[in-house]
Amino acid sequence: MNYREITSKRQFKDSTGFSREDFDCLLSDMERTYHEQNGQTYQEYQEFDVCLGDAEQLIVDGFEKLTDRP
Numbered sequence: 539m540n541y542r543e544i545t546s547k548r549q550f551k552d553s554t555g556f557s558r559e560d561f562d563c564l565l566s567d568m569e570r571t572y573h574e575q576n577g578q579t580y581q582e583y584q585e586f587d588v589c590l591g592d593a594e595q596l597i598v599d600g601f602e603k604l605t606d607r608p
Contacts, residue, residue: 541561544550550558572580 541550541554544553547558550556550561554561556564569579576583578586
């Protein structure tokens with residue numbers, strides 16, 4: 539279940555083990571720590587590094603298919 543879609547306090551606590559307020563505080567701390575350690579946000583990592591890696595792999599796979607002749 540996506541925690542962002544939960545609307546009731548009880549459901550949120552049952553799903554995450556935290557109140558919404560405590561969870562938001564922990565999430566903020568984790569985001570700040572990630573940024574300090576990696577020099578970018580996790581969202582930036584996903585948008586650029588992960589997507590770029592996928593694109594690079596597609597290019598490599600395509601090149602291998604073009605050069606792999608029987």
